[in-house]
Amino acid sequence: MSPSSSTAPAPAAAPVAQKPATMAQALNQALRDALVADPAVHVLGEDVGTLGGVFRITDGLARDFGDDRCTDTPLAEAGILGTAVGMAMYGLRPVVEMQFDAFAYPSFEQLVSHVSRMRNRTRGALPLPITIRIPYGGGIGGVEHHSDSSEAYYLHTPGLHVVTPATVEDAYGLLRASIASDDPVVFLEPKRLYWSKADWSPQEPREVPPIGRAVVRRSGRSATLITYGPSLPVCLEAAEAAKEEGWDLGVVDLRSLVPFDEETVAAVVRGTGRAVVVHESAGFGGAGAEIAARITERCFHHLQAPVLRVAGFDIPYPPPMLERHHLPGVDRILDAVGRLQWEEG
Amino acid sequence: MTVLDTPAWRPRTEAGPLLPDAAPFRLLGTPEAARLAPALLTELYGQLVRGRRFNRQATALTKQGRLAVYPSSTGQEACEIAAALALGPRDWLFPSYRDTLAVVARGVDPVEALTLLRGDWHTGYDPRETRVAPLSTPLATQLPHAVGLAHAARLSGDDVAALAMVGDGGTSEGDFHEALNFAAVWQAPVVFLVQNNGFAISVPLAKQSAAPSFAHKAVGYGMPGRLVDGNDAAAVHQVLTEAVDRARAGRGPTLVEAVTYRIDAHTNADDATRYRDDDEVAAWRAHDPVDLMERELTGRGLLDDALRQRTADEAEALAAALRERMHDEPRLDPMELFAHVYAEPTQQLRDQEAMLRAELEAEQQS
Structure with missing residues (x-):
């Protein structure tokens, strides 16, 4: 039952992606x-x-x-x-x-x-x-x-x-x-x-990341942005821009929603006490709801503010001419960070 | 010469040879039956009698609370056993939820085959070992699986065919269409058996399809359609065997429509008197698969009282063994609910597992 090699010609040296x-x-x-x-x-x-x-x-x-x-x-x-x-x-x-x-x-x-x-x-x-x-x-x-x-x-x-x-x-x-x-x-x-x-080439030996491990893309002491996929560059940009406001934002890239790396996320959020979950998909019933709930369950006594979500609106995906209003952007993320009850902290 | 005459636009397959016969193919009671080997007929007879008894016993077990539900194939035994017997040991069977009998006739342990219907959470048998896919409840979804498996076998250079079973209602599902189309495009070694038993729970054929027959649908996909009397075990066996041989020979898929009738209600939870009258049932009882075979054997002098009695005794012994083994409550370990969700449980599943374990321990102590 083990599949034998098919009749296709044996591949020659496969093209290798060149830097960048x-x-x-x-x-x-x-x-x-x-x-x-x-x-x-x-x-x-x-x-x-x-x-x-x-x-x-x-x-x-x-x-x-x-x-x-x-x-x-x-x-x-x-x-x-x-x-x-x-x-x-x-x-x-x-x-x-x-x-x-x-x-x-x-x-x-x-x-x-x-x-x-x-x-x-x-x-x-x-x-x-x-x-x-x-x-x-x-x-x-x-x-x-x-x-x-x-x-x-x-x-x-x-x-x-x-x-x-x-x-x-x-x-x-x-x-x-x-x-x-x-x-x-x-x-x-x-x-x-x-x-x-x-600047990447697969020829350089690298560890294949195990599925289910989040990675801290940027460490920060003020608050943590938790995100994945298409929103990571936006969050990194927001973290950079936040420096002007005096915030030192960390960014966690989940990489895998299931399994969800609760340990990494909880450890980081305990360190900052403030978290915003960012994703493009609709907020209601979305991944951010689950993540925010789990952070609250695990880190309640470390939190200085409720976990906030910045997500797409709860609407069918808008037409291309309007999508910039829908997608979480730097300003909307920074607005959310601003609502993390700094005055009370 | 126009573009319409170029190879891309010419019909890809000739339709004529793919068309089914006008009437269902029959063997029993016809002169053709004379050339059938006595050993095959007596084998089919034994399987039919045991299959009928199995259906009756399984239905009784629902009334005793030993099975959660049983979709009976009473009246359809010829299709069930012919499907199993048409396959070689390396071939795969893809049954629907009504095809427990085919699974048992293929050699799967009856108690294992009834595991899901008993109310347990898993299929009971090992599909790889038995070469029987899990009984599929979502209609027609098992058909693309059969196509993919047959395609994989062909890619691997293995001499393996797949036979997938579906009902008349299942042909309305999108997966039926997609499976047949993929099978024909890929020339996959697969046989589709539509058991047209007249009803999808309560909905009769006329409300299900306006096609001349289900076998005619084959032509639209570019594969042959065969129409057969589904209560004639010899005819179904022959048609399916030819289709499986054809698949193995690399000549692609076949759609077989077996015309039969669901004598029992949809399941023990259904009341068939609400949607059909007794006359119709009686008419089909007069064309019963077990009776048809008995008549053939008797006519050819192959069935004497001794064989009849021995066959009945065998069927009774199987039913008694089934009763006996189903009498014990199955032992289910709730902790196993977490064991096979993933290769490695996630941390969240481990946490939930610990919660349930603690609950179970508390239950035992109280």
Whole structure:
């Protein structure tokens, strides 16, 4: 039953992302390296073959690894994820691409009713090592259905890991870790960071970050911004700008919403006593609500002010001409920091 | 010559050869049945009798509170056992919730096969070991799994086919469409068996589909459709065996519609008298899968009183064993609820596990 190598030609030396590299290149490199490392890895999705994906994340994979390893599927997301379930049942390690956040919804039943619980309902006999890559979030001028932040739907489903990189380096490392994971991972790619650059090359040996560890991107003594994915650069910018106000803000990048690294977050917030959670998706019932609740439960006696949230409004994602009003920006974050009851502290 | 004559726009498949027969294919009671091997007929007969008894016993167990629910396949035993027998040991079966009998006929331990219906939280059997996917309750969602598994087997160069079961109601779901389309595009070695038993709980066929038959739907996907008398075990067995052989030979998927009837209500919790009349049920009882096989065997002198009695005794023994084994309350460990959510439990799950453990210890002490 172990999958033999497919009939595709053996890949030549895979192209290696050159410095500086974009997040898109790092993701492509991660897929390449995973395809080389494990013959069980198969990439499938809409337009992932000849075109290389609408964001070019799978650029050249079909050419270099063959159509059987990087497959253009019919246009049907439930079918993509449903067949990936069967492939995983047979021992393969599918990496599926959902073309856009809002196009992933037809696959929701497969995700909730099967992907998330197959390991559990078979008492561990059928783990499903599927990575579901979903470009998500706004800020790219997309028309409707192209800018959703859908993470809350996924993190509310037990059995899934929900991972989202915010840096070029993490894009590579977390994707490799997700593909290597024996659990299903919803891998949310912040599409407006696809073209962000870093002085990075996968040739330099780096530790692959374990899934479920937050990282302190900036330490600060006044208050802590807790964020992930597309909002990290905004928070770092806000922290820089806050220096003018006399605030020394720290920034925590969660990297993984499930598992949620409660220990790191609680330790940092205990140090500052003030926290703001920042994300693009709607605030009501969003990831920030859960994070704020857990901080309150764990750090109540250390808190100088209620944990605040800066999130997208509770509206359908707005049209591109208005999205700047919706997305959490530096000013809105600093306004929230200003409301952290400094006078009483 | 216009662009409409270029390969991209010409029909990709010829429709004619894919069309099903006008009437359901039958073998029992026809001259064709004469060439069927006696050993196959007696094997099918034994399976039918045991299957019928299994359905009756499982239904009785719901009344005794030993099963939470049982969707009976009484009247559909020919489809159930033929699906199991058409597969080789390396092939995979993808059952729906009404197909416990197919799972048992494939060789899965009956108590394990009934685990979920008993009210437990897991499938009971190991799908990899038995090559039987978990019984699928969300309709038609198991069909793309069968396609993906068959596709993976083909990519791996393995001689493995998959057979996926669905009902007439399930064909209305989007996953039915997506699975058949993927299967045909990928030429996956998979067979779809639609058991058209006339009802989706209470909703009759006429409100489910306006297609000439479900088998006709195959043509739209570019795969052959076969229509078969679902109560004729020999016919279903032959059609499914041919389809599985065809899949294994690399010739792609087949859609088989088996015309049958759900003699019992949807489940023990359903009242079928609210939506159908007794005459209809009686008409189908006159075309019963066990009777059809008995008549064939009797006509060919293959069934004497001794064989009839031996078969009945075997069925009774199986039912008695099932009763006996289902009599014990299953021992469920609540702590195991946390064990298989992830490969490694998250910190939050560990915390909740500790909470439940403390609650259980407090319960034991009180």
